[in-house]
Amino acid sequence: MHASTRGGPHVAVVGGGVSGLVAARELARGGATVTLVERDTTLGGRVRGAKLEGATFDVGAEAFATRGGAVAALMADLGLSDRIVHPAQLGSWVVTANGALPLPPGGAVGIPARPLAAAVRAHLGLRGALRVAVEPLLRRDVAGAGASAGGTAETLGALVRRRLGDRALDRLVRPIALGVYSTVPDRLEVQAVPGLADAYARTGSLVRAARQLRDASVAAGGAVAALAGGMTALVDALASDAEDRGSAIRTGTRVVEITRGVSEHAAAPGRPSGAQWTLRDGAGKTILRCDAVLLAVPESVAAALLAERTPPPPEHDIEVVALAVAEPRLDAAPRGTGALVAEGAGIAAKALTHATAKWPDRAASVPAGTHVIRLSYGRAGAAPETAGLSDDEALALACRDASLILGVPIAPAAVREWTRQPWKVGAPPGSAPRLAPPPGVELAGDWVSGTGLASVVPGARAAAARLLEHLTPTNESSVPSA
Secondary structure, eight states: GGGTTTTTOOOEOOOBHHHHHHHHHHHHHOOOEEEOOOOOSSSSSSSEEEEEEEEEEEEEOOOOGGGGGGHHEEEEEETGGGEEEEOSOOOEEEETTTTTEEEEEBBBBOOOOSSSSSHHHHOOOOOHHHHHGGGGGGGOHHHHHHHHTTTOBBBBHHHHHHHHHHIIIIIIIIHHHHHHHHGGGGGGGGGGTHHHHHHHHHHSHHHHHHHHHHHHHTTTTSSSSETTTTTTHHHHHHHHHHHHHOOEEEEEEOOEEEEEEEEETTTSOOOOEEEEEEEEEETOOOEEEEEEEEEOOOOOHHHHTTTSSOOOOOOOOOEEEOOOOOGGGGOOOOOTEEEEEEEEEOOSEEEEEEHHHOHHHHHHOOOTEEEEEEEEEBBBBBBTTTTTTHHHHHHHHHHHHHHHHEEEEEGGGGEEEEEEEEEEEOOOOSSOOSSSOTTTTTEEHHHOOOOOOOHHHHHHHHHHHHHHHSSOOHHHGGGGOO
């Protein structure tokens, strides 16, 4: 039976990204009547595709981490399991001022699981590798373990510098932190790296923690996976499923105010309380009234809707530039599945993904000798290097950077099609919540639960479960029979 026919409590989900869509699905499954409101004209948030050479390529999130199994379970529920694909086992690289080297396999956010492996020695030298190798023998770091367990908010940079040394931090951890989180390690709390805090608290060693996380990802069948044809298939499936369960989806509608009042259902059987929320647009017009609200929006938007006086950490801008290049010399995948760029390398881009090398199904969707590469620009505290550039200037910069990263000249004339996609990214979550919503309001999103779908999906489900629990009447005898 659809939620709309049950007469359950009405919940508004504000935000139509993956967090909002997952939460709407969970709420509807729990018996709520759901209205999802999205300010954009399209759903998906930072999951978005663009057509290049007749095929769709992701210009936002392109994959999901397999840890925990939450995303794979969701895919199975949505009937998408047969579309899950895994990346080619080509490895990735780091480009520095001294050249390009393959990244050591395994580990976590650049922390080596096998410090004396040849790939690690190539990055750190023998002395640097030995410095990392002896780390498990050091005294258990009581302060660091306490921070990782939720005490003081220690940064990843401070912890790695103390335990592994500056060379490991600068040559391995920093490029990955910038590429994945768009944040330097000294601004990234240990808690923001999925699994690392708990593994470090258990083992007392960063190397042992990295080894545990590597083993867990191998047991799960690999670190990342994606959907054939692009991750937008997940958005389509979630939206269809939510509507099939009776949820209403309204796009192109911006919520600028939520206020609490007295519910017209205060005395109705099965209602949890007399509280009701009103959502209004920029003209002060009422969008809808509901019994509870789930905000799956950027932190700045949530803070404004909750009238939070303390401003949240600033968002920063990034831009993805995707190029479809006719260049057969890239058939050899000279940088594997892609490369991260260290600071000081003389390259504006922070990362490059060789999409057609990384995902074999994507390679099969474009003509032979054509390659799609994605470059990412922008780090916390600085505007993307592409900001303010004309299209011609942005294309020239992307071709220059791609040439330097890949070691193969990429001329603008070789670019068959291309696109640029700007994004805003919030600060990663800290060791303590930054916003405390009132009863009847829950929060979801990567700034709440962590970066990536493996964190976002269970976070959104948990937020929906808390709302359902809040809306469940304490007196079960008052609940009408089904």
